[in-house]
Amino acid sequence: MGRAPCCEKIGLKRGRWTVEEDEILNNYIKTHGEGSWRSLPKNAGLLRCGKSCRLRWINYLRSDLRRGNISVEEEHLITNLHQSLGNRWSLIAAHLPGRTDNEIKNYWNSHLSRKILPSRRPMNQPAKTITPIINKRKGRTSQTSTKKTNKAYRPSTVTSTVGNQKIIAQSDEPHANQQTKVDPCVSDEDEMICFINNIMDTDMITMVEDGGSTVATGEPMSVIDEGKQAMVSEQVEVGGTSSSSADSFDNWDWDFDVDDVVLGFGGEGDDIILSWPWESITDDDNFLWV
C-alpha cells in the first residue's frame, strides 16, 4: 500500500495557474483570509489541491512580494545566511522581506551555488562530507516549535586576523541534518569570502570532532550549556591568533524567551534581532574589533 495522497487528486487541475484561477484565489483570500487550505479550493470553487492553493498564494499572489531582480545586497545576505543556516530556505527568506523561500531556493540553485561552491574546492580534491549532527526539523512551524528550533541555534564565535586586527565574528549555526561540503579556501578567493568560509568550515569541523560526540549521544544536553560549549569549543585559530572569550559568555543573557521565527532578544518588535553576524558583512558593526 502506497502512501495516501495529501488530497484527492481525481479531477483536480494541475500545472500552471490561469489568470482566472489566480483571481478566484486572490479574491477568496482577501475576503476570508488565509488558512484552512484543505477546504479553501472547495469553498472558493477551485479545482485545485489545498496545498497547491497555499503555494500559489505564498509564492506568487501575496501582495507584499517583491519579484525578480535580486539585488547585490540581497545576494550577499543570501550567501551569508546560507553559510550559517544551510538549506533552510524558509529561515533565510524570513530575513528578506518580500522574498519567498522558493524564490531564494531557486536563485541559490541557479545562480549562487554555481558562483560560490565551485570556487571553494580545488579541482582535483573531492569534497569532504560532514555527517549531519542535529536532526533537521521539518514540517509545520508553530510558535512553540520555533522556540525549540531557536534554542538549537548556537551562536558560534571565530576569531580571525585580518591585517593587524583581530576579529571576533559570531555566527549563528543550527547545522541542520544536512550534508555540507567543506573545502579549504583557494588562493584566488576573495579575502572576505575566504574568511566566511573559514567560519563555516571550522564550525562544521569542530561540530564533528569536538561538540559532535555530545550531540551524537542523543542526550538532550542543556541548551544553554550546549551553546556555551559550542562557543568555547569553536574558538579557532585563524591567522595565527586565537583567543577565548568563554568568560564573557557567562555574562550573556541566555534566557532566550522567543516567539519569533528567528533568534530574538526582545525589543520594540517581536522579531527584532539584536545582532545578526551577517547583517552587514562589510560593516564593522558586524565584528568586534579587539
Place this chain on the structure above:
DNA sequence: AAAACGCGCAACCGCCTTGGT
C-alpha cells in the same frame, strides 16, 4: 530556419511536525 541545448522558475512531491481529539 530549425533543431539542440541550457537555464530559470513555477509547481509538485513526499516527509515531517504540530495540534486536536
Place this chain on the structure above:
DNA sequence: TACCAAGGCGGTTGCGCGTTT
C-alpha cells in the same frame, strides 16, 4: 497515549523561453 488531519518544509521535476549551433 495513540491516531489523524492539516500545515510547512526542502528537494525535485518539468515546462517555457532564450541562446547557440
